Amino acid sequence: MYFIPQPRKIEYKEAGEGQNGFVLSYQGYIVLDPSCGNRITRQAALVQKALEEKLGFALALTRGEGRKGDVILEQCPQLGKEDYILTVDAENVRITGGEAGVWYGCQTLQQMVEQCGAVLPFVQIEDGPDIPNRGFYHDVTRGRVPKLSFLKKMADRMAYYKMNQLQLYIEHTFLFRDFSEIWRDDTPLTAEEIMELDQYCLERGIELVPSLSCFGHLYKVLSSKGYSHLCELEGADQMPFSLRGRMHHHTINVTDPESLEFIKGKIREFMPLFTSRQFNICADETFDLGKGKSRAAAEEKGVDRIYIDFVKALCEFLVENGRRPMFWGDIICGFPEMIKELPEETICLNWGYAKYQREDETKWLYDAGAVQYSCPGACGWNQFVYLIENSYENIRRMCSYAVKYHSIGVLNTDWGDFLHVNHPEFGVVGMIYGAAFSWNGNIPSFDEINRQISRLEFGDEEERFVSIAASVAAQKAFDWETAIRFKELGEVPEFTEDHKAYISEHMGDMDGVDEKNKRLEEISRDFYGSIVHLKEGKRELVKPYLAAVDAVRLFNELGKVVTAREYGRTYSSMPDAWKLAEELEKWLYHYKEIYRSVSKESELYRIQELIVWYGDYLRMKEEKE
Incomplete structure (x- = not known):
């Protein structure tokens, strides 16, 4: 039997003569011991519903x-808040734990029922x-x-794997009351949606922590007519749009006093929507700091000084308002030595996303006395399908560094660089890696954890679903x-050389493209073949995976046309460019349907624009020699 995360201690007991396990009877009860507080009482109803879905x-x-025959929930102050003991014997199922521990024990019970049905083996789990x-x-x-329904589904899944914190990265996609120019052409989350999600998470033992970009990465804010004067670089509202550019520039000018008051105003409006007493100000990748309006201050004081002073001002503002x-x-x-200047309760979110991520930064911050989280990545950004093997190795390493250097948390990230083109459901594998490895440092092998996830998450009887998905990358x-x-070559001259270098560096990826496409056809057949082995409710994920595999194949074919036309590469076979354009456009129709099933409209139009651009490019008549 599989458990994710793996418990610390499992001891199976021998069944007596004539016994084959404990039977969850349709006449049975879930009994709340008088020791259980209000939260466990509310959560018991969620457990009741979840078991009904699995038992019928x-x-x-x-x-x-x-x-005798009951499932008994008991809160025990002698156990740690998140610890629990689950016992299944001939008399009862009993879950004893701290307040959160009882909830986690119930998730373990659900995983048992998922695999064993109503007849459970005798076992004690600590x-x-x-x-x-x-x-x-x-x-x-x-x-x-994402739609609110998707975010709630995400919270349900997080609870099932014993996670207890969720953050949503927001630059401009919240409907601020006084900043309509920022969100006017998007489909932002509303205050009502945030508050509803906050309560939904709270009931499931998850803290929804507000996260708002407050320093760098403020493209929509600082390219607007109303607020571009606060940008570090002049003429921010005149910069042509590019996907590369919006991630590279748009740092706020810390030497303008209005900047601090503007950010504080955004925080004041956003902060009360959450029950959490924490707040993430981000403050990452401030690429332009000291290169424009703050140049003189940076030359006088140092970039490090003007950075830490602004972060300190925001942190102190949060502490004054009762937030960590x-x-x-x-x-x-x-x-790192400047970490000591920040309020002592400040948490440093130490991120690193390389497959073979080093531990140096974690050690530097530890030596400097930082309170830190280790923050690995699910490795889906810029991809149609997640780099599952990369994410396993990255998350495994970062969780081990968290234990070694006494991090108080792990925050596993799922970024959406370049339009978040992948289906967000694909991130579940990386999410589960983070849940499993942060709970228990005894980490299974790549193949073993993938078998476990295939069985528990997707109900795959063959235990192959995750390995099929992992083979796409x-x-x-x-x-x-x-x-x-x-596409963006020449559109924004500033990035032309950067784009050229990237394309040149990745030109070798086109080697063996026909063999790769043949393998993709095999993977598609594997996904089709998996349908019969998946549990109901998970089969709907096969179409998004099939569409993603088709996207990889079609873009590989597109790459043949582009690199042959523009870079003189030759291939043993070439696609008919006009037919390829039609295939891409038909693919787009299905992609949009899948996209809209879980997401608001947002910037889907930009993805459509790129496909249309390439459709036109493929239909261009090649010049005759």
Whole structure:
């Protein structure tokens, strides 16, 4: 039997003569011991509903003294807040734990029922997490704004794997009351949606922590007519749009006093929507700091000084308002000793996304006395399908560094660079890696955890679904980011050389493209073949995967045309460019349907524009010699 995360201790018991396990009877009860507080009482109804979905019948719910055949929930102050003991014997199922621990024990019980049905083996499980804060960070700004229904589904899944924190990355995709110019052409999350999600998460033991870009990465804000004067660089509202440019520039001018008051105003409006007493100000990748309007201050005081002073001012503002500040640690890793100038409760979010991520930054911050989270990545940005093997290795390493250097949390990130083109459901595998490895440092092998996820998450009887998905990444030749960079060549002169260098660096990916496409056809057949082995409710994910595999194949074919026309490469076979254009446009029709099933409209139009551009490019008549 599989459990995700793996419990600390599992001891199976021998069944007595004539016994084959404990039977969850349709006449049974879930009994709340009088020790259970209000939160467990509310959560018991969620457990009742979840078990009904798995069993086909509902156990009754009551409070008092349990009897033989009951599932008994008991809160025990002697156990740690998140610890629990789950016992299944001939008399009862009993879950004893701290307030959160009882909830986590119920998730373990659900995983048992998922695999064993109503007849459970006799077992005692003693469990608790290695790391107290286990979170997921989801980008809802760079192209894709999820529907509330999707975010609730995400929270349900996080709870099932014992995660307890969620953050949504927001630059401009919140409907601020006084900043309509920022969100007017998007489909932002509303205050009502945030508050509803906050309560939904709270009921499931998840803290929804506000996260708002407050320093760098303020493209929509600082390119607007109303606020471009606050940008570090002059003429921000005149800069032509590019996907590369909007991630590179748009740092706020810290030497203008209006900047601090403007950001404080955004925080004041956003902060009260959350029950969390924490707030992430981001403050990462401030690429332009000291290069424009703050140049004189940077030359006088140093870039590090003007950076830390602005971060400190925001952190102190949050502390004054009863919030614990968080911020990304990439910049302060260059001068970690300055962490001591921030309020002592400040949390540094130390991120690193390389497959073989080093531990240096984690150690530097630890040596400087920082309170830190380790922040790995699900490795889906710029991809049609996530780089699953990369994410496993990255998350495995970052979680081990978290334990080694006493991080108080792991915040696993899922960014949406270049329009968040992938289906957000694909991020679940990386999410589960983070949940599993932050709970228990005894990390299974790549193949083993993938079998477990295939079975528990997707109900795959063959335990192959994740390995099929993981095989896609190696078949890409002309990927999404390369296609964007080629289209943007010359559109914004500043990035032309950068784009050229990237395309040149990745030209070798086109080697063996025909073999890659042949393998993609095999992978598609594997996905079709998996349908019969998946549980109901998970089969609907096969179409998004099939569409993603088709996208990789079609873009590989597109790469043949582009690199043959523009770079003189030759291939043993070439697609009919006009037919390829039609295939891409038909693919787009299905892609939009899938996109809209889980996301608001947001920047879907930009994805459409790129496909249309390439459709026109493919239909261009080639010049005759």
